[in-house]
Amino acid sequence: MNQIKISNALKFAFLAAAILVSGIAISAQSDASQQNKIGRAGTFAIVGARIVTVSGAVIENGTVVIRDGKITAVGVGAAIPSGAERIDGKGLSVFPGMIDASTNMGLAEIPQGANATMDVQEVGTMNANAKAITGINPHSSHINVTRVNGITTVLSHPTGGTVSGQGAVINLNGARQEDMAVVPVHSLVINFPRVTGGGGGFGGGGFGGGQQANFNDLIRRRDEAVEDLKKTFREVEAYAKVVEAYQKDKSLPTPTTSLRLEAMIPYVRGQKPIVFTAERERDIRAIAKFVADTKVKGIIVGGQDAWKAADELKKNNIAVIYTNIYGLPVQQDDPYDYLFEAPSKMLAAGVKFSISTGDTGAEARDLPYHAGLAGAYGLGKDEALKAVTLYPAQILGIDDRLGSIEVGKMANVVVADGDLLDPRTNIKYVFIGGRLIPLTSRHTELFDSFKDRK
């Protein structure tokens, strides 16, 4: 922490004593390297920086104070509490930590050839009770690699099957799953039935090997699968009623507990969001109809063609977690920049969206460049930044705590020497939950081990 300048000798003495005391306390609990990885708490003042609040105007030469895990002051000449560690913000910019609203962070270490490290997909099709928060490895090497590039919070969720399980919103810091959790059980992931003949390719148009399925048959098959899903939803409602009735009147037969059905109750009742995976317009429209019919809270993840279904999405208050910047247009005759431009089209059509990586975890640190590319292709720099900070916070329902530099919010704060979305920019400081995080990772450790080898 040699970059931190202490304002005067008295504060330095106070601080040194504080570090010494906390250091002693910490070493009694766990080994030093582990403590190092979760950073350290304190009162910090970033002084004289450009503050990109995202929710409001940019503040030049301002101060941000972090205390007790929260942002406690923002502005020009904000009072610096006595004992605060002072960070010289000259030439630096302060941003809210970025949020990646679709990943498998901590659930997937090495996808190819190391199945033992994969906890993304359960067996079977109905896995509502599978919870990401019980599978996330807090010590995955992807976590440090991601956060040192300014991404501080992610939605990590299971995939596969029809009902994949429940995702968790986590901060990228903590020795235990519960320390990371922002919303430990956040949303239910459903792979919404789509029009496909099982052949893949060609926009899900469906060509089974030698199977000459008629398009109308494929639509019918999809509709049947949707009806099955609705039936499951009705079962969940019936199950909830039976359990509630029994709780009121114990003379009724004791209901058999079903973890799968129980897990779905808050979602079927519209109390928590369902994340539906979909790319094509017809599938997105089908989801909008399903949301309208069942009165659930819906979010789309994927969303290649979402802008084409803007009317239905807006009518049903469905936002889009867009994960296709690093994707290729599906149709050969799609414009080459079709997927780069989609966010700007969603903006123009009034669809609420975030830009996310959809990555298993290792490459989630590229989130700012996903946003930058969308920025170049019509979205513009300011909206691009919002799409990886405030907008995902709003879509995930955590904007009361995260997504901008505002007093009272959790101190997930990034300090950089340039534009956050530019690959040349260096991240100088990262705070998560008010803790100052070391900028080390598996990558810096490997670099340090070999950089001077002769």
Added chain:
Amino acid sequence: MRKTTVFLTIVSLLMISPTLLVGQSKGDLLIKNATVMTATKGTLEGTDILVQNGKIARIGKGLTAGSGVRTIDATGKYVTPGIIDAHSHAMVSAINEGSLAVTSMTRIDDMLNPSDISIYRALAGGVTGALLLHGSANPIGGQSTTVKFKWGRPVNEFPVAGAPPGIKFALGENVKRSSSTPQPGQTPRYPRTRMGTMEVIRDAFIRAREYKQAWDDFRAKKTRVQPRIDEELQPMVEILEGKRKVHCHGYRSDEHLNILRIAEEFGFKIGTLQHGLEAFKIAPEIAKHGAGVSIFADSWSYKLEAYDSTPYTGYVLWKNGVNVSINSDSAERIRRLNLDAAKMMKYGGVPEQDSLRMITLNPAIQLGIDNRTGSIDVGKDADIAIWSGHPFSSLSLCEMTIIEGEVYFDRAKDKTMREQLAKEKADLEKLEMNRAPGSGGTQPRVPTERDRGHYSHGDEDGGHER
């Protein structure tokens, strides 16, 4: 099912349309008032580039061209050399002849597809040339081809004349067929270990050496019977003679070192180590051997042998004086190699020009075509990308891509053509032959190949294994 027919007609439409995109010039151009990142002599502000007969004729201020020569106002824009990708599978499918471990007789040249849409998408990312390689199923894959992406031109105009021939080698997980379990009753293909992989390669070189000796003896009239021509060993002899560059896929530092040792044993130099995820561990040895390394900027963790990697690899190799290029190995990633180069400035701090070289001059050197492309210098081919802003900013985009003075990608033109293409497509869809089977049309033929339009992690070689 109507989609297939539409698809087929669209493909034919695409084969016509590129010619419409190409300008009418014959390699004469004047680019005015650009910020020129030369890759050899720093960045020149407010500079003009005069192109004549496809070559860069002059670089300077206040240049003029004859009447009728297209002038491009590049005020506020950046110009770089066209990007060169030293590891691509564009234009080819079925990249692995996995039935044998040594398939040096196979040739990428035999299957080039000039209408692969990934060519156009690469051009739209400022890419003008690439090394097209086989996959990595075999220790010795096949003969590579160096091309320029002359979208809309006949296929024979794509290969770069005079480019030294190359060959793909591969080591590690893909070669061992780690991710394919043999079916019951099926004999696994040799090799199944890194040990076996090295022996297959050593054996091939020994056979090549003996084959060469047989021919040398015959030519020197020491023997009377002409040896039989061996298509497998001919290219191996060219390697031994230093006439064919080896581009060797690998991940672990030990396997990279072993292939360098084999090359030293047989008296030749490795052209490039491809991928080199652990190359940072053995940078001094690579520098001493004199091999280039073509890396992913920062891919990692998608498979076991990619776990011990770091985005600082480019920096460590650069610091050791190794020629480093950054490749895509992907139809998706090839579109944003400019941002991959930018990452080299962040991870370790490679200077700007040296970072730019990693996607321009350095791959040109690795492919042996730096005498004619890879930098903005007088006398070189006018292979040029024009960017809306600094090419290392994620907020910039490629506006125009030029090969030998001809415009092969023009964003403004692309945008104006979209309406016309949409109308053509709508008209085609209305044709009787495209009527949906559901409404009485005939069932379309099931296509034998599918679009590779999906994001995949890491190297496509792995993803393409069969």
